[in-house]
Amino acid sequence: MSWEILIDEDELAQVLPPAYASFARPVKEGLVVFLSGLPAASQAQILAEQAALPATATISERLGRLARSCPVLHKLGQVLARDQRLAAELRHELRQLESLPPTIDLDTIRAILTDELGPLESFGITLLPPAIAEASVAVVIPFRDASDPTAPEGVFKVLKPGIVDRMELELELLSQVGSYFDSRCEELSIPHLDYRETFDHVRDKLCVEVLLDQEQAHLAEAKAFFADEPDVHIPTVRPYCTPRVTAMERIFGEKVTEHPLDSHREKHTLARLVTLALIAQPMFSTMHRAMFHSDPHAGNLLYTHDGRLAILDWSLVGHLGEAERIAMGQIVLSAITLHGERLVTLLEQLDERHSVDHAVLENVVECWLRRIRHGQVPGLTWLVGLLDEATQTARLRVGPDMMLFRKSLHTLEGVIGELGADEFSIEQSLLVEFVRHFGCEWPNRWFTTPYSRRYATRLSNADLVETLLATPLTAARFWQAELLDLIRTRQVCAEC
Secondary structure, eight states, X not given: OOOTTTSOHHHHHHHSOGGGGGGHHHHHHHHHHHHHTSOHHHHHHHHHHHHHSOTTOOHHHHHHHHHHHOHHHHHHHHHHTTOTTSOHHHHHHHHGGGSBOOOSOHHHHHHHHHHHHSOGGGGTEEEOSSOOEEOSSEEEEEEEETTOTTSOOEEEEEEOTTHHHHHHHHHHHHHHHHHHHHHTHHHHTOOOOOHHHHHXXXXXXXXXXXXXXXXXHHHHXXXXXXXXXXXXXXXXXXXXXXXXXXXXXXOOEEEGGGOOOOSHHHHHHHHHHHHIIIIIHHHSOOSSEEEEESOOOGGGEEEEXXXXXXXXXXXXXXXXXXXXXXXXXXXXXXXXXXXXXXXXXXXXXXXXXXXXXXXXXXXXXXXHHHHHHTTOOOSHHXXXXXXXXXXXXXXXXXXXXXXXXXXXXXXXXHHHHTSOOTTOOHHHHHHHHHHHHHHHHHHHHTTSOTTOOOSTTOOOHHHHHHHHHTHHHHHHHHHHHHHHHHHHHHHHHHXX
């Protein structure tokens, strides 16, 4: 079955970010490889769904419909749904993937629960249909537990029938797409980036989507991680859990992007809460390994009826270790002091495969330091942009958790941007949080060794002294770089 005519390359280029329009052909061919590997019956069903769309359907509508048909594409669509770099019409279609009307009938859900738990009536469990949500791999239905009359309503998260085998197949196809790209980099005009390895990292992370017992462990870990945050609500796991079923408390609220708030102050408070819980909490945690939510699309973030942020779906998580957080702090300090050579060295130390192109990386660093000289704050947005370009052009290969954290930040930027909190700045909020932690650390800094980084900020006293003493050098680097830019500009003008 040929998929070439289904995806128009020119139309696809129009919904991609302008800087990535040249990737329209690789994206199209990757989808062709992926879809061609599906069973014939699945291909026929997807094709029928596409044929049912009106002839005037846009490429965004077709991609949105396609994502609903494949669990892996569904999950990737959710990740991209809030990425502000994509065309608005494509983001609109992908946002619908965050919460779809249930398609699994009640009898099927009841049969699965009975197979997993036994007769529900024997436990005093009464299902409360209809199902309230359906995601890429599971369906959610409320229940009441008569054995504990004081307990509030709960929900069962139940794996869809056949989803384990379907995910296994599609994740293997994802790896095949990576191999296809590796073998055709020249023909597709894409950089040599070890795509198979990258896609395998994604596959390894997505495979846990169907391992609900791991999600139950993640929920317990998240409950402890946010124990001191009263404004953050993590669902409590209830009895009756199995590897295919998770029972937890039911949380009432709306998606954060559909909140009922009117006042400017309340919207800012919600935006700040999302920023602190999902970005600052893992970045400034004093734990050796700080967990973070790797799938923070709006469907997993609820503004509860009691004014808290509920974070749902903990199947996909990552962890930032000491090394990653120290590296981020050192990169920002090097950026503040405009120390390009040190910045290149730090990025090379992050490279897991030691295959980064040194010359290209130097050019990337020079470009991003120029942004700082021209007024951009070397904060989180700057850092993520630097890592993105270094990955795409200089073959930088960070670890899978760091890669997930980058992608999560792109998603959160989109979510926070749609909360309606005008002029809210993620950078400013994180800076305030940094200053707060630094202030709390200050008394202890008098009694620790100069090189200790056992602080939330991951900066040692030696780091601070070195940065302060580098002020004259920073000024010299600034004017030297500006002079070189001026000379280059005049040389180009002379050649023209």
